[in-house]
Amino acid sequence: MHGNSVPDSYVYVTEEGVTRHYADGSVDALAWEDVVEVRVVGDPDILYILLDRDGQGCVVPQSATDTAFLARLRYLPDFDLDRLGEAVDAARDDYVVVWRSPEPPSPLPDFEYD
Structure with missing residues (x-):
């Protein structure tokens, strides 16, 4: 049977962030405000890797x-x-690494509990 095959993954880009849905049902998502690094790798396809300060991220083909x-x-x-163009x-x-946040992540406040 011929027709449109199901893609391996698909990506949504919004003003809030990036979300990648995989064929197996798993999802990677990252809010733009949490992005602290952008990487480019050729594997052999070009991949954009967005990371947060904990090293979690979203890989975008x-x-x-x-x-x-x-x-x-x-x-x-x-x-x-x-x-970015040169890296690609x-x-x-x-x-x-094509971009790193110019602002270091702010430390978490110390909370005192009674």
């Missing part, structure tokens, strides 16, 4: 990106689209 994803990356503080052009098996 280039094939699942659109102009909304790239436009949203530009809103990260001091994000350089030229650096030179992508190999090892990752390249």
Whole structure:
């Protein structure tokens, strides 16, 4: 039978964050406000890896990106689209960090309990 096959995964990009749904039902999601690092790796396809400060993240294949994803990356503080383009052009098996948050994560406040 011919027809549209079910994709291995699909990605939603919103103003709030990025969500990737896998064919097995698992989901990776990350809010834009939690992104502290963006990496690019060629595996052999180009992958964008968004990480939070705990090392959790969302892997976005280039094939699942659109102009909304790239436009949203530009809103990260001091994000350089030229650096991203260079990293994509030179992508190999090892990752390249194309952006890190310029602000260190704030420490959690100490709470005193009575």
